[in-house]
Amino acid sequence: MSDRGARLLTVRADSASLTDLDRLAALIRERHGRLDGVFANAGIGVFQRSGEVTEQDFDRSVDVNFKGVFFTVQKVLPLLDAAGGRSIVINASWTLHRGLAVAPVYAATKAAVHNLARTLGSDLAERGIRVNSVSPGYIVTEMFDAANPDPASHDAIRSQVPLRRLGRAEDVAETVAFLLSPRSSHNTAQDIAVDGGLVNAVPAS
Template sequence: MNSTSHSTSHPTVLVTGGTSGMGLATARLLLATGARVVITGRDDARLFRAAEDLAAAEERLLTVRADVTVPADLARLADTVRERYGKLDGVFANAGVAGFQPVQEVGEADFARILDTNLKGVFLTVQYALPLLEAAGGGSVVLNASWTPHRGLPGAAAYAASKAGVLSLARTLGAELAGRGIRVNSVSPGYVVTEMFHAAVPDPADHEPIRAQVPLGRLGRAEDVAEAVAFLLSERSGYITGQDLVIDGGLVPAFPSLTG
């Protein structure tokens, strides 16, 4: 990773939901490339385990307990980063929750919980990070969306709706913040084997038919997403903003069908 902005050879990057899965893999990769990384999570024990996992770069790692749906937590997070580093060069707004039910079974509380974290939490993360990005003279923001709004997945009405909102946020904020030197893009992972995937598909026997849908012939790894996020955070993607990068092994067709 070259840099997330024009400020320093050791960029400072915030990764929300950094205690497992794609967030943890991204934190690990960023640390390996010399960045200073701030990870958040809602649970102290999980933050401690993540810090142990990333101990090789402990001097460049900061862990902060924060719930992205709680403005007071994000204000405290921003204050902590400001006191330690003074700025942020990049943000991976990754924290999210899943929920898969037939539409008639989705309760109001279920819908609100998913939208609260996956959409409002992403919006608030960017909002509270803005002054820190501006303090760096600009930077890059990556929002974690999903393949589900691109193709449609039965049983994912609330989840896909929340992620469609994230796609719209990336496009809108990419346009709005460009004049401030801040790029905003999103990634749309496909079937990536994480704790969330195993919770949604607990029976290994069900993994094979899912894998069979993927043209590249395998399920995704958290590291596949981390590589894409690191690229979008870096100056190598300096002319890209308001875009979505689908990381799904070909699950979502790149072009509309020409057969009707």
């Protein structure tokens, strides 16, 4: 096994289950003893108009997108303290900045974790732990493809983005890596949009 493989720990867990999160934290402690950083990236999307959302849709979205993120951070905090204080990044969304008719619950949960990053940035600063969020725009993922199954719709979506392309997972990963690294040592309680200009700029005609 390579050194990289020896350092890799894969754990199947439900982020909405506190029992699973306790088990995850225990396994990390047993295997590595500490964490240098955390990227809380749990999220599911229910893309429906408000009148179509069921109580089950609502509960599952809140459980994964908000509750799961909050308790993931809470459960691993002792592992970050053991490292002498490090960095947490929470995955929010561009939808917290603009209304999207088909995403009332999804957008609300992402606004919640965006605010959580600011609140935890204040709460954990004295422990030397920085907390920031990223707000991806349209990123090509399995969830994006499931919500937009018609390839022709991608052109219409792309036309909303000033950089004229859809984002890649690598675009988000590079920003997260920056926020987790010492290069962002004076950044906390901030949000960085990784959206090709979607939120703040109007594409040239």
